[in-house]
């Protein structure tokens with residue numbers, strides 16, 4: 112216990128010495144209890160400052176912000192006209208990288224970062240130390256919602272190829288982890304042997320919280336249940352970097368006997384939103400992020416209606432990302448959360464744009480619908496659903512019994528039922544093809560994609 116306190120003090124000391132993280136944190140904590148209206152005014156102020164800065168200092172925005180029409184009579188950004196600023200795509204960032212840099216960049220402590228993600232080409236963008244401090248503050252606050260205070264023990268089930276430099280880790284980063292009371296378990300390749308060793312590590316370290324890739328902790332949870340293993344129960348499990356489907360939450364909570372908190376974020380803009388202890392949706396960190404959810408025609412989606420998420424990072428002044436197309440789909444909650452927070456509530460993030468299927472009349476289909484068709488079938492071990500065209504879906508299946516020789520015959524009724532259910536959503540003309548395979552490979556980032564849509568989208 113005394114060790115825990117020492118580490119908390121050390122961790123706080125380290126944060127004090129590294130800029131404004133703790134000051135930001137208290138601002139965030141205050142702002143979450145403002146009324147919805149006050150939160151909106153706060154966002155409007157932050158947007159106004161950012162727009163003014165971008166127009167004056169960033170060449171790209173000098174050409175792309177309709178500066179004469181965007182403010183209201185009080186000189187604040189008119190939120191109804193905000194959508195007249197064009198969407199910022201990854202393609203535009205690549206093409207206009209230099210024009211997107213602020214003229215005052217040399218006065219900042221800036222660095223380059225790269226988008227993660229399991230799909231597409233990564234994109235390079237610029238951040239500075241103040242952005243990093245805000246990101247840290249948001250993380251700390253979200254951790255707090257899940258019951259983890261600064262310095263409390265955490266196991267991270269995390270890691271992509273780029274984090275796999277196990278032997279090359281610097282002394283500084285190792286000491287940092289020790290001070291922050293973190294144990295990192297890499298998820299890039301998780302064999303049964305490795306998973307067993309991870310369970311043992313969790314049992315020995317007894318973390319207050321486990322922070323994990325959705326799919327990795329889901330795999331580990333299934334492994335624990337299948338092998339009836341004893342595992343230490345943390346106070347909470349924070350999941351990120353993937354879509355959390357309801358059945359996954361069920362399995363993870365059953366294996367660890369701890370509540371799951373869903374967190375949404377990305378490398379480009381940091382953590383955006385997280386569940387509070389009521390689990391009614393994900394509260395958006397309003398002082399740092401302005402979120403829009405759009406229909407295909409660019410108009411705003413209604414609560415409950417799935418659309419494309421567009422994000423404005425309110426703290427990045429070195430390379431402002433205004434109306435950034437993050438390539439995720441999601442929807443607004445229909446109700447307010449009962450916790451009393453004034454921060455707007457996302458009902459769910461339903462998946463990547465490239466994981467979202469489109470019907471012939473361009474209606475996005477929530478992936479959860481397809482997931483549950485497969486998940487509760489005990490003859491299926493793994494699956495992957497690929498939309499090749501509006502009315503062509505291919506499904507790869509790894510059987511539980513891999514020696515089964517005539518799967519088309521044996522599972523005829525089951526397959527027919529899946530086809531029927533898919534046609535209800537995708538249209539009667541939709542063709543569904545099955546392929547029985549021995550293995551489904553993870554993408555280079557180490558994430559396994561259940562759903563792939565190869566439909567070309569509007570840029």
Ligand SMILES: [Zn+2]
Pocket residue numbers: 387388389390391394448449450451452
């Ligand atoms: Zn809440």
